[in-house]
Amino acid sequence: xxxxxxxxxxxxxxxxxxxxxxxxxxxxAVTQPRVVASAAALLVLVLVAVVGPHVAPHxxxxxxxxxxxxPPGDGYLLGGDDLGRDILSRLLLATRISLLAAFQAVLIAFxxxxxxxxxxxxxxxxxxxxxxxxxxxxxxxxxxxxxIVIVGILGPxxxxxxxxxxxxxxxxxxxxxxxxxxxxxxELYVKSAQAMGCAHSRxxxxxxxxxxxxxxxxxxxxxxxxxILAEASLSFLGLGVKPPTPSWGQMLGRSFQxxxxxxxxxxxxxxxxxxxxxxxxxxxDGIRDSVGREVPK
Amino acid sequence: xxKFTLKRVVGLVPIMLMVxxxxxLLLQLTPGDPARVAAGAxxxxxxxxxxxxxxxxxxxxxxxxxxxxxxxxxxxxxxxLQYGTPxxxxxxxxxxxxxxxxxxxxxxxxxVAVPAAMAAAYKPDRIVDRSTVxxxxxxxxxxxxxxxxxxxxxxxxxFDVLPALGYVPFTESPLRWSIHMILPAVTLGAAVAAELTxxxxxxxxxIVGMEYMNTxxxxxxxxxxxxxxxxxxxxxxxxxxxLGLQIRRxxxxxxxVERIFSLDGLGSLIVQGVFARDFPVILGVGIVSxxxxxxxxxxxxxxxxxxxxxxxVGA
Numbered sequence: 001x002x003x004x005x006x007x008x009x010x011x012x013x014x015x016x017x018x019x020x021x022x023x024x025x026x027x028x029a030v031t032q033p034r035v036v037a038s039a040a041a042l043l044v045l046v047l048v049a050v051v052g053p054h055v056a057p058h059x060x061x062x063x064x065x066x067x068x069x070x071p072p073g074d075g076y077l078l079g080g081d082d083l084g085r086d087i088l089s090r091l092l093l094a095t096r097i098s099l100l101a102a103f104q105a106v107l108i109a110f111x112x113x114x115x116x117x118x119x120x121x122x123x124x125x126x127x128x129x130x131x132x133x134x135x136x137x138x139x140x141x142x143x144x145x146x147x148i149v150i151v152g153i154l155g156p157x158x159x160x161x162x163x164x165x166x167x168x169x170x171x172x173x174x175x176x177x178x179x180x181x182x183x184x185x186x187e188l189y190v191k192s193a194q195a196m197g198c199a200h201s202r203x204x205x206x207x208x209x210x211x212x213x214x215x216x217x218x219x220x221x222x223x224x225x226x227x228i229l230a231e232a233s234l235s236f237l238g239l240g241v242k243p244p245t246p247s248w249g250q251m252l253g254r255s256f257q258x259x260x261x262x263x264x265x266x267x268x269x270x271x272x273x274x275x276x277x278x279x280x281x282x283x284x285d286g287i288r289d290s291v292g293r294e295v296p297k
Numbered sequence: 298x299x300k301f302t303l304k305r306v307v308g309l310v311p312i313m314l315m316v317x318x319x320x321x322l323l324l325q326l327t328p329g330d331p332a333r334v335a336a337g338a339x340x341x342x343x344x345x346x347x348x349x350x351x352x353x354x355x356x357x358x359x360x361x362x363x364x365x366x367x368x369x370x371x372x373x374x375x376x377x378l379q380y381g382t383p384x385x386x387x388x389x390x391x392x393x394x395x396x397x398x399x400x401x402x403x404x405x406x407x408x409v410a411v412p413a414a415m416a417a418a419y420k421p422d423r424i425v426d427r428s429t430v431x432x433x434x435x436x437x438x439x440x441x442x443x444x445x446x447x448x449x450x451x452x453x454x455x456f457d458v459l460p461a462l463g464y465v466p467f468t469e470s471p472l473r474w475s476i477h478m479i480l481p482a483v484t485l486g487a488a489v490a491a492e493l494t495x496x497x498x499x500x501x502x503x504i505v506g507m508e509y510m511n512t513x514x515x516x517x518x519x520x521x522x523x524x525x526x527x528x529x530x531x532x533x534x535x536x537x538x539x540l541g542l543q544i545r546r547x548x549x550x551x552x553x554v555e556r557i558f559s560l561d562g563l564g565s566l567i568v569q570g571v572f573a574r575d576f577p578v579i580l581g582v583g584i585v586s587x588x589x590x591x592x593x594x595x596x597x598x599x600x601x602x603x604x605x606x607x608x609x610v611g612a
């Protein structure tokens with residue numbers, strides 16, 4: 001990594017005593033071109049997800065059979081799919097559905113994982129060892145297989161797919177949160193808060209949680225990428241969204257069946273998914289590197 | 298070494314019990330009455346009751362779990378609701394496809410990663426190194442299904458040189474087996490190759506700077522010997538770790554790859570199970586894949602003792 005750009009220059013010395021640590025972190029983050037580039041790309045994507053379906057030129061859910069497999073042009077900018085629906089309009093709606101679905105899955109994973117990880121790491125003891133055994137066992141399943149098992153038991157639907165993906169990734173969140181909590185628990189500021197007689201809940205929420213946020217942000221970004229892949233995989237297999245609703249994976253799975261006639265849309269949707277996942281990974285990695293430099297010498 | 302091995306093997310028991318417990322608890326989430334599902338939609342009340350008793354669903358939960366686990370230990374994974382055949386039989390029949398696929402993918406990954414990482418680490422930050430890093434970033438981010446679809450497009454449709462569908466057992470014709478295996482295995486192996494190269498390059502880079510590497514060079518050993526013997530052996534432990542972690546990704550990825558290339562392996566078995574709401578099949582494949590991961594992790598653990606004698610003493 002480029003050391004010259006990230007290290008605080010002479011102007012940064014001496015640091016103001018009560019400067020918020022997040023400011024230095026943000027400054028480091030924005031000096032990295034890859035963080036800025038991936039953040040910009042993701043912002044555009046979110047914009048597309050919010051605005052896109054409203055400005056879609058055609059109905060994404062129904063089309064004219066006469067325009068099936070129509071090549072790009074003549075009103076259909078990206079061509080028509082197997083049922084003569086406008087691929088561009090479907091892609092716009094799919095962007096919203098896939099991003100929202102991944103976001104919900106990550107939210108579920110964090111809603112379960114953060115409290116469990118905090119409690120397990122902070123209190124330790126029997127609770128911790130039982131939870132960790134459970135966690136290890138849950139993590140010995142291949143993620144996609146466990147998600148398929150859960151979807152299989154609950155029944156295939158987009159909601160159930162999101163619940164499944166959230167449940168599959170919750171143990172990863174638990175592991176990260178618990179690890180960071182274990183480290184934070186030994187810090188002087190936690191010890192002194194305890195000595196001053198703070199209640200456990202206050203120590204956890206006011207002293208530990210804010211200090212483990214940065215690894216959580218990194219984890220959230222990388223997990224968004226994973227969740228998008230997982231949703232795409234499940235929908236590709238037909239275990240996610242129900243037709244006629246589009247999602248990236250559903251569009252890919254559908255156009256895959258007509259690969260011989262229309263290779264263009266397969267490549268298009270595949271590229272959109274890949275670039276999005278790449279952006280989330282690059283963003284997460286960049287944030288991680290900026291956070292890493294925060295460690296005082 | 299024996300004591301070390303035994304200790305690790307015994308350590309598997311609680312993890313495996315937890316794995317089965319997770320599956321059992323998940324099964325309790327089934328919407329509706331499993332006995333009614335098993336008996337069929339238009340079964341009479343007596344039939345449902347009969348199924349309930351036969352499936353042991355009238356027993357207390359703990360007892361149900363106990364007898365279920367006891368069955369698993371005997372290799373009894375239940376009977377497919379859809380076909381009425383034992384799930385263990387179905388899994389055994391389909392396992393060879395998945396095993397060939399994952400093994401070939403792993404071997405391909407190693408064949409790419411070892412030379413690539415050695416070439417990259419030999420002269421850090423030079424052109425070979427930089428292009429390797431670039432390629433691995435792509436290999437890691439590209440989803441399995443995209444790589445697979447692109448390969449089908451190029452090699453099966455555009456140039457029509459390799460088959461895109463089907464599987465031929467190795468015992469039937471090794472040549473046709475390998476021809477059918479190329480595209481799926483490359484699809485599955487690409488991510489493994491990228492991940493392995495990345496980690497191997499990193500650990501080789503540390504080693505290339507070590508004193509004993511200089512000593513080896515000064516002694517007059519050739520590049521191949523220096524990199525192959527001195528560096529590779531010492532880089533083995535982290536690489537084996539990463540290789541072990543790949544098994545989870547491989548087993549997950551095989552579901553997608555089997556779908557793309559129409560292979561009848563465990564991945565397509567579980568997907569068919571979901572569509573048919575065939576719970577014993579779903580659980581069976583789930584447990585077998587978790588078991589595989591746990592056993593592979595054990596093998597990785599044991600290999601540390603083999604690769605690095607200090608681990609044995611520490612254990």
